[in-house]
Amino acid sequence: MDNLFGRSAKGRQPSRQKSSSSAKKARKRTQRRLKSETLETRQLLAANIFHNDAIPETPNDDGIASLVDTLTSLDRVNQRFHSDGPQQHGPRRLPDIVDEVDLPDSGTEDPSTDVPTDTSLEGLPTEYRSIDGSANNLENTELGTPGTQLTRVADSDYADGISEPAGEDRPSAREISNVLATDEELISDRDLSAFVYVWGQFIDHDISRTPSGEESFDIEVPLGDEYFDPFGTGTETISLTRSAYDSETGTDSAREQINAITTWIDGSVIYGSDDETATALRTLSGGLLKTSEGDLLPYNNEETFPDGTLDMDNDAGIVPDEELFAAGDVRANENIELTAIQTLFVREHNRLAEEISAADPTLTDEEIYQQARAIVVAELQAITYNEWLPAVLGEDVLSDYEGYDSSVDPTIANEFSTAAFRFGHSLLGDDVEFLDNEGNEIAEEIPLSQAFSNPEAVSENGIDSIIKYLAADPSSELDIQVVDSVRNFLFGPPGSGGFDLVSLNIQRGRDHGLSDYNSTRVAYGLDPVESFADITSDPDVQANLEDLYGSVDNIDLWVGGLVEDHVDGASVGETFQTIIADQFERLRDADRFWYQNTFSGSALAEIESTTLADIVERNTDLTDLQDDVFFFSASVSGTVTTESNETENVDRRKSGSNNNSNDGDAEQGVADQVVQLVSDGEVVAETTTDSDGNYSFDVQDGLRTGEYEVHLISQVDEVATTIAVQEFAITTGDIHLEDIDFSIGDDDGDDEGDRDDRNGSRSERDSGRNSRSGQRSNFGSDSRSNNDRSGRDDQALGQPLRPDLVDPFFSDRDDTNGNRRR
Numbered sequence: 001m002d003n004l005f006g007r008s009a010k011g012r013q014p015s016r017q018k019s020s021s022s023a024k025k026a027r028k029r030t031q032r033r034l035k036s037e038t039l040e041t042r043q044l045l046a047a048n049i050f051h052n053d054a055i056p057e058t059p060n061d062d063g064i065a066s067l068v069d070t071l072t073s074l075d076r077v078n079q080r081f082h083s084d085g086p087q088q089h090g091p092r093r094l095p096d097i098v099d100e101v102d103l104p105d106s107g108t109e110d111p112s113t114d115v116p117t118d119t120s121l122e123g124l125p126t127e128y129r130s131i132d133g134s135a136n137n138l139e140n141t142e143l144g145t146p147g148t149q150l151t152r153v154a155d156s157d158y159a160d161g162i163s164e165p166a167g168e169d170r171p172s173a174r175e176i177s178n179v180l181a182t183d184e185e186l187i188s189d190r191d192l193s194a195f196v197y198v199w200g201q202f203i204d205h206d207i208s209r210t211p212s213g214e215e216s217f218d219i220e221v222p223l224g225d226e227y228f229d230p231f232g233t234g235t236e237t238i239s240l241t242r243s244a245y246d247s248e249t250g251t252d253s254a255r256e257q258i259n260a261i262t263t264w265i266d267g268s269v270i271y272g273s274d275d276e277t278a279t280a281l282r283t284l285s286g287g288l289l290k291t292s293e294g295d296l297l298p299y300n301n302e303e304t305f306p307d308g309t310l311d312m313d314n315d316a317g318i319v320p321d322e323e324l325f326a327a328g329d330v331r332a333n334e335n336i337e338l339t340a341i342q343t344l345f346v347r348e349h350n351r352l353a354e355e356i357s358a359a360d361p362t363l364t365d366e367e368i369y370q371q372a373r374a375i376v377v378a379e380l381q382a383i384t385y386n387e388w389l390p391a392v393l394g395e396d397v398l399s400d401y402e403g404y405d406s407s408v409d410p411t412i413a414n415e416f417s418t419a420a421f422r423f424g425h426s427l428l429g430d431d432v433e434f435l436d437n438e439g440n441e442i443a444e445e446i447p448l449s450q451a452f453s454n455p456e457a458v459s460e461n462g463i464d465s466i467i468k469y470l471a472a473d474p475s476s477e478l479d480i481q482v483v484d485s486v487r488n489f490l491f492g493p494p495g496s497g498g499f500d501l502v503s504l505n506i507q508r509g510r511d512h513g514l515s516d517y518n519s520t521r522v523a524y525g526l527d528p529v530e531s532f533a534d535i536t537s538d539p540d541v542q543a544n545l546e547d548l549y550g551s552v553d554n555i556d557l558w559v560g561g562l563v564e565d566h567v568d569g570a571s572v573g574e575t576f577q578t579i580i581a582d583q584f585e586r587l588r589d590a591d592r593f594w595y596q597n598t599f600s601g602s603a604l605a606e607i608e609s610t611t612l613a614d615i616v617e618r619n620t621d622l623t624d625l626q627d628d629v630f631f632f633s634a635s636v637s638g639t640v641t642t643e644s645n646e647t648e649n650v651d652r653r654k655s656g657s658n659n660n661s662n663d664g665d666a667e668q669g670v671a672d673q674v675v676q677l678v679s680d681g682e683v684v685a686e687t688t689t690d691s692d693g694n695y696s697f698d699v700q701d702g703l704r705t706g707e708y709e710v711h712l713i714s715q716v717d718e719v720a721t722t723i724a725v726q727e728f729a730i731t732t733g734d735i736h737l738e739d740i741d742f743s744i745g746d747d748d749g750d751d752e753g754d755r756d757d758r759n760g761s762r763s764e765r766d767s768g769r770n771s772r773s774g775q776r777s778n779f780g781s782d783s784r785s786n787n788d789r790s791g792r793d794d795q796a797l798g799q800p801l802r803p804d805l806v807d808p809f810f811s812d813r814d815d816t817n818g819n820r821r822r
Contacts, residue, residue: 123603128370129377129593131271131278133262136592137406143590144263144410146273149246149256150210150418151411153582154515154523156254163255165217165242165510167556171548172220173506174228174238176559179544180480181487181502187474188427190571191699192391193632193733194473195612197427198337199388204424205329205338206269206380207587208417209260215242217511219503230494238499242511257512259417261329263410264591265384267377270345272328280305281328287353287368289346290326294462297325297332297343316453325455335451336432337470340463347619349376378595378607379615381588387612389584391630392478394570397581401588404597410590413583415520418512419557420579423572425501426562427475430483434465437624438731439472439705448485464620471616471629471733472705478571480541480562505558517560517575518553524578528552536563626733634703634730637696638740640675640689640712641667669693670744674713674720679706686713705730712742 129136133144142148157166170176218237221228229236249256261273270289272278281289281298290298298304300312301322313330314321324333327342352372357363363371389398432451434443443461451457458466476483482502490498514520518528529535529552532542541563549555557575564573572580588594595607613625626632669692677685677697685701697703697710712724726740 123599123601124371125374125593125598127593127598128374129264129266131268131275132273133264133266133268136264137590138592139406146259146261148259148263148411149249150259150414150512151409152256152414153579154415154520156513157515157519158254158513161254162252163250163513166513166515167510170510170554170556172222173503173510173556174219174225174500175222176506176548176556177487177500177502178222178225179548180541180559180563181482183481185429185481185483186477186479187700188477188571189700191631191633192427192475192478192571193471193630194337194427194429194475195470195629196388196391196475197424198341198470199384199612199630200392200421200424200427201334201338202269202341203265203380203384203388204417204421205331206265206267207261207263208412208421209329209331210257210417211244211260212241213244216240217242217507219500219507227488227490227494228498228500238503240504240507240511243508254513257414257418259412263412263587264593265377265381265587266593267328267345267373267380269329269332270327270342270349270376271373277310277328280307280310281326282369285365286357287363287365287370287372288350289353291346291350292325294459295343295347296458296463297327297339297346300324300326314453318453319455323455325458333453333455336454336457337451337466339455339458340466340470343458343463344467344615344619345376345380348379348615349373351619352376374593374598375607377593378599379610381595382607382610383612383615385584385588386608387628387630389580391628392571393577393581394567397570397577398585398588401594401596404592404594405589406592408586408590410587413579414512414514415524415557415579416583418509418514419505420561420576421583422505422558423478423562423576425482425486425505426478426480428483428486429473429476430485432466433469433473434461435468435472435705436465437468437622438729439468439624440707448483449489464622467616467620468622468625468705471613471625472632474632474699474704478562478566480559506556509556509558514557516553517555517557520557520579521575524575524582526574526578535560535565537565538563624732629733632733633699634705634733634735635696635698636677636703636708636710636728636730636737636740637694638710638726638738638742640670640673640693640695640742640744642670642743643667643745667743667745674715676711676713676722677701677703678709678711684708703730705732710740712744 132146135141137143158164159166159168217240219240221236221238223229223234224232225236228238243257245255245257262268272281283290290304292298292304299322300309302309304326309321310326311330312321312324312326312333314324314333325339325342326332327346329342332339332342349372352375353368356368356371385398390396428448431445431447433441433445436442442465446457480502486501488498488500490496515523522528532545532552535545535552535555536542545552545555545559545563561573561576561579564575566572567574567577570577591597596604599607611627611629613627613629616622616625616629669689671689671691671693673689673693673695675687675689675695676683684703685697687695687697687701689695707727707729710726710728711722714721714723723744724742726742728737728740730737
């Protein structure tokens with residue numbers, strides 16, 4: 001089934017010529033897929049092989065390629081891989097393949113009748129899940145359907161035991177935000193990329209949506225708040241509407257909120273959670289989903305949906321409803337990064353549908369649609385569990401899959417959706433950039449505030465430039481800090497209204513009656529903490545928590561989970577790691593249609609080996625991505641030396657040189673030499689060499705994709721002068737350039753021998769992602785630059801938005817119209 005998992009050029013713009021490194025990487029990926037595979041006769045006769053690079057020119061009248069054409073194609077494939085050396089890593093040799101081809105008997109009058117025409121794909125499911133999630137569990141057919149109550153692991157903690165919000169004895173949510181969430185933002189110390197928060201939001205929108213009700217539950221703003229009460233009225237609030245709940249609860253029993261979409265990881269974010277939406281999104285021909293010009297999501301207008309447009313959220317009202325994109329989830333236009341991922345998987349569905357149809361033209365529209373949908377859902381599941389969860393939680397946190405278990409309840413837990421899975425707000429940066437395949441900016445970046453409800457930005461820039469940015473930009477550190485763009489989001493000048501996601505998350509937990517942090521730990525089988533030092537090793541945070549809450553038994557769950565010290569090898573603390581792992585284990589084990597339970601053979605192997613980078617490269621013109629796009633790391637390093645016969649720099653020489661040669665020209669490392677990292681004429685970071693003359697810059701110093709220079713600086717009488725320059729480029733993650741060296745004895749300070757290939761030399765990642773845990777290696781005693789991502793602070797006043805429109809993981813459907821006087 002390699003044809004299904006290669007890039008289809010059909011309906012796409014021609015790709016640019018791949019660089020040699022990109023082409024080599026593509027070949028390595030194909031070789032990896034073929035390593036444990038065999039090519040079957042029916043796959044050879046389909047002759048649609050390896051990214052459509054080898055397709056017979058004209059099939060026979062029956063749609064099947066002739067043997068000659070097939071062998072010609074296979075010969076091309078062998079030649080392609082032969083150029084990389086011996087074929088011991090997977091590609092089949094042509095003589096071996098010929099031996100397996102079923103040749104027609106010599107006495108057969110019509111050879112085509114003896115040629116296998118069964119083009120069904122080995123190992124695909126034979127039964128498909130419903131759109132609304134019903135009948136997944138045959139003993140409880142409504143399990144996981146829209147309208148299901150959220151479940152709880154810890155007891156509810158409503159003030160009156162029934163429905164009054166929790167936390168009445170705690171400080172205002174805005175006060176907590178102002179105390180805990182205002183420090184400068186640092187980037188991820190585990191090299192997480194911006195893709196982490198967008199994928200988290202995408203998957204969250206596939207499994208959970210809690211609609212809003214009508215009750216107000218406004219957040220008190222402290223007197224004189226710089227952003228929300230600059231005139232010191234003491235009457236300002238940040239508005240919030242309480243969540244809708246099951247009408248059969250909240251009177252005699254505790255109020256329970258509901259999930260408006262399917263619980264399963266089932267692609268409802270793409271296809272919808274009801275049959276009407278799913279049908280409207282289809283062309284009803286060839287199994288395809290509707291798209292618009294540029295292979296983007298369809299526009300939500302009457303031309304596209306003559307039987308009635310879809311219900312897409314447009315609370316901000318920045319663009320008319322008919323200019324919104326339509327998708328399976330109402331929140332598809334929340335931000336342009338989410339819209340890009342939604343678009344990517346519509347393209348993947350259509351690519352698969354075209355390949356399935358080509359493999360078996362007898363299939364109906366419905367059969368093609370269901371097969372493509374099943375593969376897409378399997379890809380979502382595999383990427384989430386094989387790449388994304390290990391990136392966030394650490395390796396081997398979830399238990400091993402042991403098969404479908406009908407006794408497991410997949411229902412979304414309130415602690416998960418209302419607290420733990422809102423960690424994504426901490427990962428946000430203050431802007432969105434648009435990058436080309438090589439990682440260079442192709443359009444001016446926009447503030448995060450302008451990325452919400454802005455489909456026009458997607459139409460103008462396409463999704464490639466947004467996706468490249470997500471893979472090439474490090475995320476903020478996962479902690480209690482949140483960028484100003486979403487913590488102090490204003491609808492106009494200070495005092496004119498706005499929202500604060502930190503405050504909203506805290507208030508939402510109280511609205512849902514979530515139990516406190518310590519009680520929740522106990523409910524999940526963890527030991528209770530006894531002091532603030534048990535939660536965090538940061539003494540300032542300890543003191544602030546004690547001032548705000550007084551006791552470790554009264555902390556809001558979202559706050560306690562985010563201020564925890566991280567588990568080794570993870571980007572979350574013990575509490576959120578446990579809550580998230582529990583939820584995703586239940587979603588997997590309770591799903592009768594889980595990909596490992598329904599796929600087998602080569603189909604399962606293909607799903608398991610498919611990465612998000614593969615999906616991107618199949619459906620865009622991007623070719624230069626790191627293998628794991630959930631991490632972004634890059635570095636440049638070198639040595640500054642001087643010849644030993646030079647005496648003017650003797651005071652800078654390395655003590656105890658390792659040069660044993662008597663050659664008068666032997667080189668010595670120069671200590672304390674100033675070195676700068678420069679981009680577009682601006683200094684990104686500055687450091688000094690260590691005692692051996694070594695220097696280094698990495699992501700923590702501000703290194704991203706793009707073209708850079710390393711400057712060697714001479715300082716005389718406090719005047720800095722550049723005495724040598726080295727140029728290089730970072731085009732993708734996992735590029736680590738070494739030996740960008742300087743010799744002060746050179747006339748121009750530039751060793752030409754070190755400049756021949758400054759955008760290659762990618763270091764291979766250590767086996768497994770466990771290598772990412774632990775401390776980053778320091779090459780020298782760097783004077784680190786300010787790593788604050790919010791330093792790119794074109795803080796702009798955005799258009800009026802509701803707080804739910806910027807929630808990257810879990811969206812509250814609230815009516816937020818600005819500050820309200822109380």
